[in-house]
Amino acid sequence: MKKVEAIIRPEKLEQVKKALAEKGLFAMTVTEVRGRGAQKGICLQFRGKKIEVDLIPKVKIEMVVPDAAVDTIIEIVRAEARTGKNGDGKIFVWTIEMVAGVRTDEIMTE
């Protein structure tokens, strides 16, 4: 089992969600976040004056899925959330040890 965490542009969320749903990938947690990447945000240049906007609003999508679904998710997020400009986001993947249900006693370890 893997956890996929995708940080993307907020305006792309609906599109990504819809494309994931078409592949049967529904379960997710979405958070509004602010952050920056290697470009240190956006620097707006005015006559002689600079305004740095170092933390840009993004959304974070978290999904816990079987290993086989990871590539599909990455493919979909890239296809739907890419503009080609700085700030399109990142996807992080890591291994999950265990998932325990709350409503039931279900335990999943792989």
Added chain:
Amino acid sequence: MVLDSGDTAFILICTALVMLMTPGVGLFYGGLVRRKNLISMFALSFVAFAVVSIQWVLFGYSLAFGPDIGGVIGGLDHAMLAGVGFDGDGIPDLLFMAFQMVFAAVTLAIITSAVAERIKLSSFIVFGFLWTTLVYDPLAHWIWGGGWASALGILDFAGGIVVHISAGWGALALALVIGKRAGFGQYGMEPHNIPMTLLGGALLWFGWFGFNAGSALAADGIAANALVVTNTAAAAGALAWMGASWINGKPSSIGMISGAIAGLGAITPAAGFVDPASAVIIGVVSGLICYYALLWRLSRNLDESLDAWAIHGVGGLWGTLALGIFAVAGIGGVAGVITGSPAQFGLQLIGAAAALGYAFAVTWICAKAVDLTLGLRVSEDEEYVGLDISQHGESINA
């Protein structure tokens, strides 16, 4: 003529009521934009108010209400408010000037709909000064300042033509010049704060009592009639728009308050000439046609972002014509089509068409001139991070 203390007191209060409509527009629009542009949207209304307040004192009032020159514009005799003093016809000239000033200011605030989330603040100040001088002041002169339209007998009680047609159709031209917001039509741009829009709508509805009743320029029966028909049309518009949107889905609160504004815009020109029963019809029709105008605007992928055109432009046009249909001689001294006099309807049609064409064309020219010299739009990056940060260096996230 001697001053009347009752009338003077009433118009003083109405002036303050109408002033509150300008921040009301700011709240109404502020709730409809995305969070990153709330401060910008709200601030634009205050900027409009301040720019027009100064322009009006410098020469705006004189252009609108100075001695007539050829039926099209007023002379500069009252520039810097020369000769505008304590005396007047029922109320002091100074008060009449101030009452007219708050109308001019709210009109410029309404037009900010067209440039929401993408206007460069400095360019808006220049555009606003030009627009109020070249579009609002001449129109106010034509209809209210002794120009050709009033000489013909074209009527506009409180600003269906001068305020709503000019702002609404001007907004359409302005939106065409500035272009769509980045991403418009590709992803959703849902309103971020609906209660704020409702609060703005509340202030508009409240202020509109001063706007329409005050336009009687006296505390009398016409003012009372204007207040009653204003409220009636607002209520009818609110229910009609809500009903129409209910058929297509959920009855949204934004639709309801938009319908109220549509009803208010439509009753404005007619408030001193029609009875409350006609106000119900005017309000219902306005709620429906403005709703369908908005749907049409969306279907054409036009980014007149906050619907000044669909609500004020279309509602004001309908109300201006409705005056010619529903006017009752016993109220404002003019009869409409229903009471047997089709002539007024023809006059209203001429006035509305002329104002609409003039407002659209001259707004387009003003916008193009500012765009070619200073640039109307912010850069792509500035638009992306939002105008709050890029134009004001402020953020509601801080």
